[in-house]
Amino acid sequence: MAKRQRIVSVTAKQRDELDRLLxxxxxxxxxxxxxxxxxLLAGxxxxxxTGRLVAMQRRHLYKWIERFRQHGVAGLADGKRTGRPPVFSPRSCDPLGQDRLRTA
Structure with a gap:
């Protein structure tokens, strides 16, 4: 029987960084x-x-594996998303954000 090749290889520094994240x-x-x-994949x-253990589909796992290979641990972070800007500014004058409330 052929020996299975690891899908992901992780350096000691990357392993420490991933452990710290967890x-x-x-x-x-x-x-x-x-x-x-x-x-898990590196192990x-x-x-x-792995998909069953972390509740992630295989196709998503392959996407994150590729990002990890290209960018290391930084590649696991969420990217910028497009979309509408927030309605309530974090620097709003009113502490409850009511000054920017929309009406229908």
Whole structure:
């Protein structure tokens, strides 16, 4: 039987950075899920099993694997999204944001 090749290889520095991400109390849930997936894949777990463990589809895993290969740990972060700007400015004068309330 042929030996399985690892899908992802992680350096010691990258592994430490991924471990630190998982231990941080304020890390985004998606980033933590992706970091855990990369660590599982680097440990030799199959893509299908990793997908079941982190609740992510295989096609999404392959996307994040490719981003990790190209950009390292920084590639696991969410990118900019297009869309409408927020209605309530974080620097609003009114503490409750009511000065910018829209009416229908």
């Amino acid at each position: 231990r941080r109390p304020s890390v985004a849930a998606g980033l933590a899920k992706r970091a855990r997936a990369i660590l 030799g777990v199959s893509v299908s099993a």
